Amino acid sequence: MASIHINVTDQELADLNGALDWKLYQRDHAGRVVGGGEREFSLRDNRVEAMLARLRVAGLRVLEPACFEGHLTVALCAAGARVTAFDARPASVVKAFARCLAFGHYPKLLLHDARRIAELGEFDLVFHSGLFYHLADPIEHLRSLIGVAPLIVLDTHTAFPALARDTLAGYEGHWHDEGGWAEPLSGIEERSFWLKKDSLFRLFTDCGFAHETLLDDEYPDGPRSCHLLFRT
Numbered sequence: 001m002a003s004i005h006i007n008v009t010d011q012e013l014a015d016l017n018g019a020l021d022w023k024l025y026q027r028d029h030a031g032r033v034v035g036g037g038e039r040e041f042s043l044r045d046n047r048v049e050a051m052l053a054r055l056r057v058a059g060l061r062v063l064e065p066a067c068f069e070g071h072l073t074v075a076l077c078a079a080g081a082r083v084t085a086f087d088a089r090p091a092s093v094v095k096a097f098a099r100c101l102a103f104g105h106y107p108k109l110l111l112h113d114a115r116r117i118a119e120l121g122e123f124d125l126v127f128h129s130g131l132f133y134h135l136a137d138p139i140e141h142l143r144s145l146i147g148v149a150p151l152i153v154l155d156t157h158t159a160f161p162a163l164a165r166d167t168l169a170g171y172e173g174h175w176h177d178e179g180g181w182a183e184p185l186s187g188i189e190e191r192s193f194w195l196k197k198d199s200l201f202r203l204f205t206d207c208g209f210a211h212e213t214l215l216d217d218e219y220p221d222g223p224r225s226c227h228l229l230f231r232t
Helices: 011-020 046-054 075-078 090-102 114-120 140-144 197-208
Strands: 024-027 034-035 061-064 082-087 108-111 124-129 151-159 166-168 171-177 193-194 209-219 222-231
Touching: 011 034, 011 114, 024 046, 024 090, 034 090, 046 124, 046 151, 061 075, 075 082, 082 090, 082 114, 090 108, 108 193, 108 209, 114 140, 140 193, 140 197, 171 197, 193 197, 197 209, 197 222
Parallel strands: 061 082, 061 124, 082 108, 124 151
Antiparallel strands: 024 034, 151 222, 166 171, 171 193, 209 222
């Protein structure tokens, strides 16, 4: 990924950083900081870089659900994608716009609910990160993506096998409590369903997607992997 630099003056940056209740911050490749809060996210995000090692996204119409504060939106724009990003929380949309503004990018930003994603039309690629495991019905959600794009980059936590004692529509996993609307780092519903990895892979197949794994890591709160899905 090419260097990404904040594109506003120090005073403009200070105004942006002080105007909003940020939950995360990023340093550009010159060390300047946009955002705030306790959590830092690198502009060299491993999910974006793994995708770019496999796909050329410049010029593609890319849909980014649940963009949060735009920390990945910036990287997608910097890669040359024609980005449409959305979030269900108005404050997140405002912060995503402010972050992209600081970096000199102007994606299309929408206030929208991911449970109605099919209403947004067709795209070349859906970059789907950090949302799937916050959904109460990820199975129906993936089915709703079938007509949205032929390519999907899906990053999600999966269930610890020992905890996967529940089923949803015939797929194994476990229920996970969410913080709801008041917690911006959480899903907007009261609980979500985390699929076991083998159930996730079966869901890919059942929805007509072949897949390849781009990343596969372990985190304290559960395994996490990133997959490229493509229509068969």
